[in-house]
Amino acid sequence: MDKKPTIKDIALLAGVSKGTVDRVLHNRGKVSQKAFESVNSVLNEIDYEPNLIARNLKNNKIYYIIVVLPDPAFDPYWVPSINGIQEAIKESKAFNLSIKIHYFNPDSTESFINVTESVLTLAPDGILLAPLFYKEAVTAMQKFLDQGICVSTFNNQILFQDNINFVGQDLQQSGRVAAKLLDVLQSKGEFAIVHVNEKYENSVFMQEKEKGFKNYFSEKEFNDSLISTIQLQDSNIEMKFNAFINQNPKLNGVFVTTSKAYQIANIIIDANRLDISIVGYDLISENINYLNQGVINFLIHQNPKRQAYLGVMHLIEHFVFGKKIPAISLLPIDIINTENARFYLD
Amino acid sequence: MDKKPTIKDIALLAGVSKGTVDRVLHNRGKVSQKAFESVNSVLNEIDYEPNLIARNLKNNKIYYIIVVLPDPAFDPYWVPSINGIQEAIKESKAFNLSIKIHYFNPDSTESFINVTESVLTLAPDGILLAPLFYKEAVTAMQKFLDQGICVSTFNNQILFQDNINFVGQDLQQSGRVAAKLLDVLQSKGEFAIVHVNEKYENSVFMQEKEKGFKNYFSEKEFNDSLISTIQLQDSNIEMKFNAFINQNPKLNGVFVTTSKAYQIANIIIDANRLDISIVGYDLISENINYLNQGVINFLIHQNPKRQAYLGVMHLIEHFVFGKKIPAISLLPIDIINTENARFYLD
DNA sequence: TTGAAAGCGCTAACAC
DNA sequence: GTGTTAGCGCTTTCAA
Numbered sequence: 001m002d003k004k005p006t007i008k009d010i011a012l013l014a015g016v017s018k019g020t021v022d023r024v025l026h027n028r029g030k031v032s033q034k035a036f037e038s039v040n041s042v043l044n045e046i047d048y049e050p051n052l053i054a055r056n057l058k059n060n061k062i063y064y065i066i067v068v069l070p071d072p073a074f075d076p077y078w079v080p081s082i083n084g085i086q087e088a089i090k091e092s093k094a095f096n097l098s099i100k101i102h103y104f105n106p107d108s109t110e111s112f113i114n115v116t117e118s119v120l121t122l123a124p125d126g127i128l129l130a131p132l133f134y135k136e137a138v139t140a141m142q143k144f145l146d147q148g149i150c151v152s153t154f155n156n157q158i159l160f161q162d163n164i165n166f167v168g169q170d171l172q173q174s175g176r177v178a179a180k181l182l183d184v185l186q187s188k189g190e191f192a193i194v195h196v197n198e199k200y201e202n203s204v205f206m207q208e209k210e211k212g213f214k215n216y217f218s219e220k221e222f223n224d225s226l227i228s229t230i231q232l233q234d235s236n237i238e239m240k241f242n243a244f245i246n247q248n249p250k251l252n253g254v255f256v257t258t259s260k261a262y263q264i265a266n267i268i269i270d271a272n273r274l275d276i277s278i279v280g281y282d283l284i285s286e287n288i289n290y291l292n293q294g295v296i297n298f299l300i301h302q303n304p305k306r307q308a309y310l311g312v313m314h315l316i317e318h319f320v321f322g323k324k325i326p327a328i329s330l331l332p333i334d335i336i337n338t339e340n341a342r343f344y345l346d
Numbered sequence: 347m348d349k350k351p352t353i354k355d356i357a358l359l360a361g362v363s364k365g366t367v368d369r370v371l372h373n374r375g376k377v378s379q380k381a382f383e384s385v386n387s388v389l390n391e392i393d394y395e396p397n398l399i400a401r402n403l404k405n406n407k408i409y410y411i412i413v414v415l416p417d418p419a420f421d422p423y424w425v426p427s428i429n430g431i432q433e434a435i436k437e438s439k440a441f442n443l444s445i446k447i448h449y450f451n452p453d454s455t456e457s458f459i460n461v462t463e464s465v466l467t468l469a470p471d472g473i474l475l476a477p478l479f480y481k482e483a484v485t486a487m488q489k490f491l492d493q494g495i496c497v498s499t500f501n502n503q504i505l506f507q508d509n510i511n512f513v514g515q516d517l518q519q520s521g522r523v524a525a526k527l528l529d530v531l532q533s534k535g536e537f538a539i540v541h542v543n544e545k546y547e548n549s550v551f552m553q554e555k556e557k558g559f560k561n562y563f564s565e566k567e568f569n570d571s572l573i574s575t576i577q578l579q580d581s582n583i584e585m586k587f588n589a590f591i592n593q594n595p596k597l598n599g600v601f602v603t604t605s606k607a608y609q610i611a612n613i614i615i616d617a618n619r620l621d622i623s624i625v626g627y628d629l630i631s632e633n634i635n636y637l638n639q640g641v642i643n644f645l646i647h648q649n650p651k652r653q654a655y656l657g658v659m660h661l662i663e664h665f666v667f668g669k670k671i672p673a674i675s676l677l678p679i680d681i682i683n684t685e686n687a688r689f690y691l692d
Numbered sequence: 693t694t695g696a697a698a699g700c701g702c703t704a705a706c707a708c
Numbered sequence: 709g710t711g712t713t714a715g716c717g718c719t720t721t722c723a724a
Contacts, residue, residue: 054717343678400701
């Protein structure tokens with residue numbers, strides 16, 4: 001036989017009807033011992049794979065999926081995420097799906113709460129969430145789960161319950177990647193970890209990166225690096241960081257844990273301290289500019305597009321094909337320099 | 347309306363039958379002016395997307411796809427490619443597809459010719475080919491095309507005809523990536539480009555990498571690097587490269603254009619010249635070992651798994667859904683160090 | 693407990 | 709030219 005076996009074939013071989021085969025396959029019961037055995041013996045002989053597509057044909061339920069993420073107007077980092085979602089939508093337009101995006105203001109926990117609350121009232125089948133604020137996200141997710149809504153997360157992991165899926169990066173490891181890069185750039189290092197705009201008080205992800213960065217050096221043989229940590233806000237960034245580099249004339253490496261490496265680059269240029277290497281995050285255009293100018297040495301790509309794409313895709317495949325969503329999908333930590341950047345750009 | 351419109355809906359709205367709608371949608375002719383206009387006006391009102399899956403349900407033709415690539419027994423580089431193909435097979439088992447892999451010996455053009463000839467006699471619907479040998483690949487591809495077989499290529503690009511699709515990397519650019527990496531590792535550089543086992547006389551891909559590498563430095567401001575090129579064979583590698591580093595005491599960077607960086611690393615360790623940085627290709631275990639030991643500084647990942655995966659997937663989607671195969675899919679040039687390697691491993 | 697039949701969206705064969 | 713019909717693989721309903 002050249003074609004894949006179908007329930008029709010099985011029914012024929014087992015001497016029962018398609019309906020009975022279906023009942024056996026799905027353990028729906030109401031099958032006589034004899035029929036059950038006869039079907040099973042056929043199933044053991046051949047290797048049957050149900051045609052997921054035909055199964056879905058019948059299913060004319062519309063699945064509602066809502067994606068909740070920061071408004072890119074506040075932070076361009078999220079633009080690729082939206083493209084990823086749109087790509088997923090395009091690829092699965094053959095199915096009966098309604099996928100909508102809801103934005104919140106990444107600077108406001110209130111906005112996050114409002115948006116999640118209003119999404120809750122829409123009672124979708126599934127939600128993909130960028131859980132920026134730890135406490136608020138836990139509260140929201142609990143409510144979603146109580147309503148029987150399937151929740152997936154991306155961007156940053158919330159350790160909360162086993163049944164929450166996550167797509168993103170290992171943040172601690174990405175701190176180690178940054179450390180290794182600065183380590184090869186500056187054999188003898190005096191480094192600073194810079195957190196810019198850590199206004200999300202609940203967030204832990206910058207701390208994770210910091211931890212990985214420090215671990216790398218503390219585990220290193222013959223380690224003689226000096227590492228300091230500095231917190232900056234939009235309002236004081238120039239003044240405070242300028243003061244810092246003046247006080248640390250031997251500083252030769254900076255690890256910026258957010259997308260704001262370009263702001264640091266700016267200050268370093270003005271201070272004429274181009275001897276300082278910078279490793280930062282994210283391929284936003286300001287960063288790419290300074291990367292090309294050689295002020296930023298490496299960027300780490302968090303692949304927000306693929307994160308969002310995979311996040312929705314998992315939900316879609318779960319609803320449409322009944323696939324299990326992987327508990328955790330860790331994306332690679334991409335290292336970017338001037339020469340390979342363009343391949344990662346949207 | 348909450349559901350996507352179907353031809354049935356269109357037929358209803360246009361006051362014709364499903365058959366007529368189908369004829370209009372596919373320009374099959376035999377439609378009266380009136381019916382044509384009526385259907386088209388409906389189509390303009392709503393946005394109809396055919397359900398590709400339902401379309402395919404009907405199609406019970408089996409598509410035969412053959413993948414032709416080097417036997418991994420000769421070169422472990424190809425192991426991930428095979429996994430990529432297997433993954434594609436697994437994901438599309440719902441369709442009537444027969445996908446088989448045929449191996450050739452990457453050290454023998456004869457073997458390549460034999461395998462492509464025998465594949466030709468099997469008259470598959472599509473072929474995915476790793477065209478290692480330029481001349482022989484052109485000959486084979488011409489024959490495939492003459493027989494109406496759909497040909498896609500991966501790994502290395504053969505500039506031959508417009509209708510040949512390619513999945514892989516921009517090799518010249520990957521040479522530039524390597525150059526940039528050595529450039530930051532050694533501010534003042536005396537570099538060697540090492541081609542190991544360039545026995546594929548027809549192959550151009552090592553030359554491409556070399557070109558990119560050299561271009562990077564020649565375009566660089568204040569360039570004072572010295573670059574030499576050296577060709578090695580398995581038989582003479584140790585002797586010849588040892589002699590080379592002895593003659594070049596100031597050599598401080600090596601770019602290995604194949605997977606054989608570990609062999610160079612070996613020699614460099616024995617010669618006690620750990621001051622020399624190495625950038626090479628591919629995440630095979632020997633290379634990863636030396637990467638972790640700090641002898642190899644960076645590896646460039648060519649993502650053979652994804653190359654093969656996408657190559658077959660394009661063919662599958664072409665046959666099953668009638669999608670157009672993108673002429674060229676350039677994968678990112680991944681930079682690998684000790685800290686991010688594990689995310690790229692199979 | 694079981695088989696028969698209808699139907700998901702689309703295509704193709706066949707009458708009229 | 710055009711409508712009808714059967715059928716792809718599977719699920720679900722209904723009658724037996």
